[in-house]
Amino acid sequence: MDVGFVQNSPLFGRVKTNLDRVADLLKRVDADLMVLPELFATGYQFASRKEVDRVAEAVPDGPTTKRLIALARQRRCVIVGGLAERKGRHLYNSAVVVGPKGFLGVYRKSHLFYEETLWFTPGNTGFRVWNAAGVTLGVMICFDWFFPESMRCMALAGADIICHPSNLVLPHAPNAMITRCLENRVFAVTADRVGAEERADKERLTYIGSSQIVSPQGEVLIRASTDREEVRTITIDPKDARRKTINRYNHLFSDRRVEFYDTLVHPSPESAHHRPSALPQKNTREGRGRNIRPG
C-alpha cells in the first residue's frame, strides 16, 4: 500500500485558504492513506479560548470534515487530519479519520501540550484503532508521543500504522518516534507543519517540519525538510508490522512482564511525582503566571 503525508504551512485562521492549499497538494499524489498535520487548517497559536471557539467545528458535520470526506472520495484514499472540534461546551484538539465512503471516526488528543491546556478539554476517546484501507490504523496527536503508553495501547490493539498529526516545536519527536516504532513494531506517519507563528504577545513558535515515515524496524523511510511545504508518499508492506517476534527467543508482547507494570496505572501514593498537587495549576491565574516554557 502507499502511505504519505502533507507538510503544509497554514495561515492562521484562514480555514478555507488552508483547505484549498491542502486539496492542491493532495492532487499531486496517489496513495491509500494520507496524514495531515495537527490543526492543519486553522493554525496553532491561539491567544484565547474564544479564538479556538471561533474556528472549532462539529464533527462530522463541520466544513473541514466534510471537505476531507470529499477529498477522500476524489482521491480514493483514507485521510487523517487534525482540527479543533466543538462538542457541547467542550473544545477538543481532535483528528478525524475519513475514507471514500465517509466519516470513520474521531480521536481527541489525550495529552495536551503547554497552552493547549488553557483552551482544550483533554480528549475522552482513548486510543482507538480503525480498520481502513485494508490495515489497522491508530491515531495520536503530536505531544502524545511523549507518553509511550499512547502508542503501546494502539500496538496492543493491533495497529499496523500509527497516524501522528503534529505541530512540533521541539526537536526531539522525529528521533524519539524511531524508538516508538521499534519498541512497538509498527509504522508511524508523522505529519508536521512548517512556518512560524508569533501571535498577540506570545513567544515565537517555529515549527520544525521533518514530517516522516518510520518502519517497524526503526528505519526512517522518508523525512521531509524543516522549512518547505511537501507532499510525500512511499510504498510499504503493512504485514511488516504484524511480525512481533524479535528473534527466536524473544517476542515483543509475550515477553512483557505485566505483573511488574502495575505502577503504570496505579501510581504509588507516596510518590511526589504522581501527586497532581505537585503540578502547576491549569486554568488558574496561578497556573498561567508560572514560567511554563514549552518543554
Ligand code: ACM
Ligand atoms: C504539540 O503537542 N503540538 C507540541
